[in-house]
Amino acid sequence: MRKLIPKKDNKKDRMNFVEYWAEYVKTHSDDEWSSQQNILIDSQIKNARSLRLSREDYLKLKSNNA
Amino acid sequence: MEYNKEKKEIILNKKLSELDMLVLDFINVLNKHADYVIISGYVSIILGRARATEDIDLFIRKMDKNKFLKLYEDLIKNSYWCLNSDNPEEIYDYLIDNFAVRFAKKDEAIPNFEVKFPKTEIDEETFKDCIAVKMPEGSIKISSLEIQIAFKKYYLKSDKDLEDAKHIEHIFKDKIDMEKVYKYKRILEKR
Numbered sequence: 483m484r485k486l487i488p489k490k491d492n493k494k495d496r497m498n499f500v501e502y503w504a505e506y507v508k509t510h511s512d513d514e515w516s517s518q519q520n521i522l523i524d525s526q527i528k529n530a531r532s533l534r535l536s537r538e539d540y541l542k543l544k545s546n547n548a
Numbered sequence: 549m550e551y552n553k554e555k556k557e558i559i560l561n562k563k564l565s566e567l568d569m570l571v572l573d574f575i576n577v578l579n580k581h582a583d584y585v586i587i588s589g590y591v592s593i594i595l596g597r598a599r600a601t602e603d604i605d606l607f608i609r610k611m612d613k614n615k616f617l618k619l620y621e622d623l624i625k626n627s628y629w630c631l632n633s634d635n636p637e638e639i640y641d642y643l644i645d646n647f648a649v650r651f652a653k654k655d656e657a658i659p660n661f662e663v664k665f666p667k668t669e670i671d672e673e674t675f676k677d678c679i680a681v682k683m684p685e686g687s688i689k690i691s692s693l694e695i696q697i698a699f700k701k702y703y704l705k706s707d708k709d710l711e712d713a714k715h716i717e718h719i720f721k722d723k724i725d726m727e728k729v730y731k732y733k734r735i736l737e738k739r
Contacts, residue, residue: 504596504719507596512561517563523566527600535657539657540660
């Protein structure tokens with residue numbers, strides 16, 4: 483796999499990483515990429531559960547952000 | 549991950565995240581009552597994108613109130629609740645009035661399923677133009693890659709959406725029907 487060349491602009495650098503990761507997904511087994519992806523996703527769910535946000539608070543947050 | 553464009557299916561052997569397991573659990577209930585298609589962020593995530601999400605967006609086919617009441621009852625029986633109301637008739641009215649309603653596991657708010665009825669031509673099209681993602685643990689239906697790209701790239705256009713579109717474009721580069729993407733782009737531009 484090619485090395486990830488950093489970009490100075492944050493937006494371009496993020497997009498650069500998106501392409502890099504997509505290439506990783508393409509060239510590695512489902513098992514390999516998903517193990518890494520799951521660390522990110524499972525930790526978010528764990529955090530969300532520990533927050534114990536009520537449905538009222540959640541909907542209020544959503545409508546404030548809309 | 550293998551995409552068979554003719555069969556409109558993706559064979560996926562990923563290790564399931566807690567989010568994937570929740571999606572399969574919810575779809576298992578939903579499938580008994582309604583046709584559905586998953587759209588937006590989770591489509592990119594199930595196809596490998598390195599990000600999390602707080603909600604899974606999906607369309608369900610319009611149904612009459614009695615059918616919806618049965619779906620609601622089954623969701624409650626399977627430990628889900630609606631974030632918007634505990635009154636199923638009120639929830640149905642929201643859907644009919646083209647609002648999205650959210651379901652989550654009881655006493656939780658995140659992650660949740662943002663459910664809506666299709667309201668536009670392109671929303672209806674997602675049912676005809678969808679892909680089955682087949683995993684050893686179960687299957688789900690997602691919107692086509694072309695609809696997903698067109699929506700994210702030409703309609704929603706936030707940084708996150710553009711990144712989601714880029715991820716799919718890069719992974720399925722040779723299998724994406726760009727003519728179809730532009731067709732959807734033209735429809736979306738008229739909105």
